[in-house]
Structures are given as C-alpha cells and as structure tokens.
Amino acid sequence: MNNETKDLIKQKLDIVDIIGEYITLIPAGSNYKALSPFRNEKTPSFIVSPELQIYKDFGGDKSGDIFQFIMDMEGVSFPEALNILAQKAGISLKSYSKNTEFQVDNKKTLLQILSDSTKIYHAILKHMQYGQRGRDYLNSRGITDELIDLFEIGLAPQSYHTLSKKLSQKYSNTDIESSGMVISSDKNNIYDRFRGRVMIPIQDTLGRIVGFTGRVLPEYEDGKMGKYVNSPQTIVFDKSKILFGLSQAKIAIKSNNRVIIVEGQMDVIMSHKAGVKEVVAVSGTALTEQHITTLLRYTNKFILAFDNDKAGISACLRSAALITKKGGIVKVITINGGKDAADLVRENSDLWINAIEQASDFIEYYINNIVSKIKSEDTPAKNQALQILIAWIQDINDPITKNYYIKRLADLLNMSEKDIYSQLKTKNIQGEVNVKNHNIETPLIKLQKQIIAHLLYKPTNHDILILEQSLFTQPKLRDLFIKLREYCIQNSPQKLSLGECKQFLSEVEYTTLEELLLPILYKIEQLQPSELQTQQTIQENILLLKNQYKSLARKTLLKKLKEAKKVGDNTKIQEILKKYKTFT
16 A cells, blocks of 8 residues: 555544544643543543644553554554545545455455345344244343344354355355355365354454354254354454454443453343343453453453353453453452353343342452362462462552552451562562563663653754764664754754654654654643743753763773773773773
8 A cells, every 4th residue: 555545544534533433532732632542540641633643642552643543442453444544534445555455355355245144144034934943042042133133143044055155146155265154165165154053243343243153053953063153263253352242332331431241142142131231252262362452442340250160260260360460450240050141131130230230359259269168177278279369469560450459358368468468479570670670761761852852842952953962872762863953953943743753754763753752742842831941951951961871881981991901901991991081
C-alpha cells in the first residue's frame, strides 16, 4: 500500500470523531482529554490532539494516529484497521502491494463465506420442517427464539453436501476449504465439516463471524465424535485471541465494570436470558494472555465461573495468576453439584444472579476450597498450599493489586501484613533488580529529552541551538537532536509542531519523538510558562546536563585509568589524565 491511500483516509477522518465513537472526550484547551480506554483510572490522562491528529495515553504506553488507535482498541492488524477506516471514509482500497492485497482480499472472502454460512444454517434452523429437531433441542436447553436470533444460531443437517453445494455456487473450493467450513476428500471434492449439529457462530470484537462451535444433536451422539466441535484455526479464527460473546458483551462490560468468564457458549447465551450480558467464554481453549489483554481494554475486574472440580480449580488458579499478573482483580463464582451457569438459569434465573453477587475474592475462594479442606494435622500440606498462594501474590506486577491481595490474605488468615510480606519469595530478586535498572531512565537521559522537548517549544532558543551534540549520550536522541537543530537553524520556526517534524524526520526518528517526548512537550504546553520561566528552565537543564555529562565522563575515564595502571601502560595513563583534566 502506498502512503497516498493512508494520507487520504487521514484527510477524510478526524481523530477526535473516531476516538469519540469509543470514549467520551472533554475539551481541554486546544486538545481533548478522557479516561484511558486501555486502563482503569480516576483522573483523565488520555489526550487527543486535533492539530497533530494523534493520541497519547500519558499513564500508559499507547500513542499514535487513528490507525494505531483502531489496532489498539479492536486488537486488529494494520490491514484490518486500514479497511475499517477506509469504509468509514468511503474510500475504496486499491493501493496495496500484491501480497498485502491478496491477504486482505482473501480474508475478506473468507469472512463473506462464514457470513453466508451463518445465514444458511440459521435459515435451516428457522425452517418449519427441516429445523424442527434443532429447535426442539434448543428449547429443551431453555434457549428462546429471541436468543436464537440474537446469537444467529443455526443448524447443520446430517448431510455431507448441504452447505458445500450452496457455497460452491459463489466461491472456489479452495476458499471454502480455507474458511474451515468444509473438508477436502481424496478425490479433490469437498464435503461439509459440520453435520447433524446445532451451529453457534463465533464473532470477533467487530461482530464479524470468524468461526463456529457445533453441538451434536443428541440423536446423533455415538460416543465416537466430540460433543462440541470448533472451527479449525484459520487466518480469521485464532482460538487464543477470540472470546465468544465479547461482541455482544462489550457495552455491558464497560457499563458494569466487570466481565464474567464462563466455560461454554451455552452459559453465555443463557446468561443473556437472565439479563446478565457482561459474559464471555473461551472458544475451546484455556484463557490466554491475549484474551486477558483484550478484556483489560474494558475492565480490570474479572469474575471466573469454572467447574468446581479438580480440573476447574486448577484452571481457576492458572487463570487468576495470568489475570493478576497483568493488574486485574479476580473474583470466583462457586457453583456446586456439577451445575454450570446454563443449568442455574434454566432452573431459575435468580440462582445465577445470586451466585454472581456472592462471588468471593480469589484468595478467599482458594482458602475455602484448598486450604480448609486439608486435614488440620497435615501441617506440611497446609504450608505447601499457602506457599502456592504466596508465590501467586509474588508474581503480581501491579503494586496496588499486590497490596490488595496481601491485605485480603492477612485478614483471612488472621495474620499481620508484615508476616505476609516476610514470606514473599525472594528468589530472582537480583534478576529483577537488573531488569528494573536496565529500564530505569537515568537523570542524564531525562535531561536530554527535556532539552529536545524545549527545542520543539522554543526552536529559536540560542542556548539549545549551540549545544554540542556529544552531550546527547543516547544515539537515537543524539540523531534526533541533530536533525531538529539543523531544521531550526535553516528555517527559524517560532514553534515546531510534531506534524511539521514528520516532514523531515525518518519514521524511526518520528516514532522516537512521538513516544518519548510528547508527554514532556504536553506538560510544558499545559504549564504555559512565561518567556523568563522558559529561559530559566532551559538554562538550568543545560547546566545540569553538562555537569552530569562531565560526571559520567570522569567515571568512565577513572575506570579506564584503573585498567591502564593494572597493565602498566604509562602512555595510556598520561593520555587519560590529560583528558580527565578537561572534565574537572
């Protein structure tokens, strides 16, 4: 794709309008602000600039243009984001490279095949005669006609060619097979993958059908085939990313600030019958980090409703560990007697609603279901169970979430929080320190960023323009400073916008500018300092930068001096001492 198409879309669409479809934007001077759609926060730190047509989440790590926002918000690739925005702009996409064009067109074809398959299956289920058995089964599970229509549930007849014949009238066998709806035989013929099954379409977050779950009708159960069969992995269906019901649940999850995760599609569908819509299910796989990342866009409160058996408890522990590691809060619904959400709703909707309201914190659930069931005299087993819980808390990255669970554990065990802290694992501490130190932004780097940000704010400032480029110790910041200074000297702009910088910076340099400096620049603009204040700040930063640079240079030379003395290299020693004097 050439950049003309991308730029044309940007000209047609305003980032304020696009982001405003997802969150409420409030005017803030020449910008707009909002609560971050990617994190939970009380004070707005998400800024949208109409002038620059970019956004920045100052409390997180998200920033970019309208394309990046759609990619971040919807969890789609760039070609998909491009397609979504092109449709909004009323632009026909024709400017792809051959490979990209083929990939996007092929994906579009597969989505059309899946959409047509949904309509065919749904029509069969609604047919007075052919759909009777499917409707009888669904009705026996408590699923109403309204739910059948809402989730577009269908029926695959016990036939090898019902769907394949209809699809072959519009699509090639290769595309139909690529969609996962048919299987190719030895004779290069295709036949229906799903037969004698109630068909439940699976949607992505945009509401597009990407796959199916087929539940075999009771009359065809023979113990040889799976009761539930999912679509195979395709270029549009990835089980590790897709959550069943999320398309229908997004608004409810945001409104109620919680998501309930159940084990099966029927649980989701029946929960809607009970009026509880903030419910999703994984599609034939365990809960993954990608699932959690997707859900954290909408809420950080997770309620797990897994089976209350050994496998369910194990899955609950694993899922809770993944969720809390990413900063989520976990509660657990306890359902006894081998029942699930669908069973409770079918019996009485209030049973499911009450079970949700009585959900307990994960630690309380774990203690009640694991620790309390260990015999009182089995001290080693209890200690082992508690150590698992301590290790689980240790892995939580978010300090607020970690403190929350430490307090809960201390309350439940009647222990002091200090005792809990003392038991937290200390292994790998050195490794963690090394990682943290590696990611820490040194004062020297901070000063370099501050000065570049002030150059954008005051491009004519003489003190910055005459700075030596060697003071910028980080290569990407040094390269950026050289480019910006050269442009300012040649053009003497009164103020340098990021949009203007994009014209003469490389993509890498612009990304550095946008990601590393926009927060600093924004703070400077919001403070609106006077000319005198600005000049004083610049001079102070330059003085500090020079002093810290000298300090770093002296430390480096002293280290080299020590090495030279060790090997007795007198020439090198004299050379280093001469250089050292220049930094005193």
